[in-house]
Amino acid sequence: MRTTSCHLMFSSMLLAFSATASNENFTINSNNELQLLSADEYRLWVYVGTPLTPNDMNNGKAAFPEFHNVYIDPESFAHYEKTGEFPDGTILVKELVSVGPKAAVSGQGYFQGEFIGLEATIKSKNYFPNEPGHWAYFSFTSPESRKLNPMAKAFSTESCNTCHAAAAQDDFVFTQYYPVLRDHKGKKK
Amino acid sequence: MRTTSCHLMFSSMLLAFSATASNENFTINSNNELQLLSADEYRLWVYVGTPLTPNDMNNGKAAFPEFHNVYIDPESFAHYEKTGEFPDGTILVKELVSVGPKAAVSGQGYFQGEFIGLEATIKSKNYFPNEPGHWAYFSFTSPESRKLNPMAKAFSTESCNTCHAAAAQDDFVFTQYYPVLRDHKGKKK
Numbered sequence: 001m002r003t004t005s006c007h008l009m010f011s012s013m014l015l016a017f018s019a020t021a022s023n024e025n026f027t028i029n030s031n032n033e034l035q036l037l038s039a040d041e042y043r044l045w046v047y048v049g050t051p052l053t054p055n056d057m058n059n060g061k062a063a064f065p066e067f068h069n070v071y072i073d074p075e076s077f078a079h080y081e082k083t084g085e086f087p088d089g090t091i092l093v094k095e096l097v098s099v100g101p102k103a104a105v106s107g108q109g110y111f112q113g114e115f116i117g118l119e120a121t122i123k124s125k126n127y128f129p130n131e132p133g134h135w136a137y138f139s140f141t142s143p144e145s146r147k148l149n150p151m152a153k154a155f156s157t158e159s160c161n162t163c164h165a166a167a168a169q170d171d172f173v174f175t176q177y178y179p180v181l182r183d184h185k186g187k188k189k
Numbered sequence: 190m191r192t193t194s195c196h197l198m199f200s201s202m203l204l205a206f207s208a209t210a211s212n213e214n215f216t217i218n219s220n221n222e223l224q225l226l227s228a229d230e231y232r233l234w235v236y237v238g239t240p241l242t243p244n245d246m247n248n249g250k251a252a253f254p255e256f257h258n259v260y261i262d263p264e265s266f267a268h269y270e271k272t273g274e275f276p277d278g279t280i281l282v283k284e285l286v287s288v289g290p291k292a293a294v295s296g297q298g299y300f301q302g303e304f305i306g307l308e309a310t311i312k313s314k315n316y317f318p319n320e321p322g323h324w325a326y327f328s329f330t331s332p333e334s335r336k337l338n339p340m341a342k343a344f345s346t347e348s349c350n351t352c353h354a355a356a357a358q359d360d361f362v363f364t365q366y367y368p369v370l371r372d373h374k375g376k377k378k
Contacts, residue, residue: 050258063296
């Protein structure tokens with residue numbers, strides 16, 4: 001069943017988002033692992049915002065010391081515009097980018113350095129029936145290694161989901177920090 | 190001639206980037222003014238990076254106190270991947286987003302607030318034959334007013350172009366702060 005679903009997914013992508021049986025922009029294998037996402041694909045998705053909590057503002061020990069550039073797959077973005085809700089099959093990608101220079105001709109500040117990590121969250125009743133809101137969270141990298149792993153297992157519910165449930169504004173997503181999502185929520189209802 | 194060019198441009202967009210005579214993702218009128226860009230369109234373009242030079246890191250008087258979310262039109266991005274150069278007709282859009290909250294469950298930092306401005310730069314030998322590199326710079330808003338104007342005149346060369354010429358890494362574009370452009374430059378040569 002999953003193999004069929006994956007084939008449908010790739011067909012859907014090749015057809016440039018024409019209507020198909022699946023709106024999934026990701027592949028999950030029979031071990032419930034997420035397959036590595038291609039930067040050539042998700043960098044063409046819809047950018048939603050960039051939170052920044054650098055080490056030098058967190059006593060040198062930030063939990064998330066990088067720029068987080070966040071994208072949503074275009075089909076789920078279109079659905080969010082039409083309904084104000086994240087559909088089943090939504091995927092949000094978070095690229096981790098190091099803090100680069102702290103000064104430029106434009107002034108003192110924070111400037112993006114290099115890509116150092118890749119994470120994602122997926123809403124799927126089919127794959128994650130027991131996760132709150134059906135959201136699961138993944139990382140293809142670790143703070144110790146910037147190497148992209150070919151597969152990622154979902155984190156435990158406590159690792160990510162609990163905090164998202166408590167503090168995220170809209171269905172486990174921190175839309176309070178993503179101005180594009182706030183601006184487009186239900187805009188085409 | 191310009192009217193014809195604009196019609197071609199719109200046809201090209203409707204055809205979802207199929208090959209046409211024009212790759213222009215903008216409209217310039219007979220007074221050389223740039224027509225207001227639609228957020229529903231450019232937010233689907235390719236995101237390249239977000240510089241941040243907030244007031245509180247610049248003695249309360251930053252020249253650019255907002256987050257700058259920068260996008261490039263997808264046809265020019267594809268050309269940049271193939272050749273490593275920005276084609277004639279390139280447009281980069283800069284959305285200005287206010288500094289919002291400075292703390293979240295993830296730590297102390299900078300979080301994006303609301304949209305407060307819109308700027309753009311265009312490379313065109315046809316429209317801007319006398320500008321260095323054929324790049325012209327526009328703003329649809331001013332620091333005094335967040336209202337989006339329906340048209341924008343190009344700034345004088347001294348206002349923007351001179352600094353870009355002196356300090357930008359790649360053909361007047363600050364790619365040193367745009368990791369996506371650095372990573373994809375000539376990637377598909």
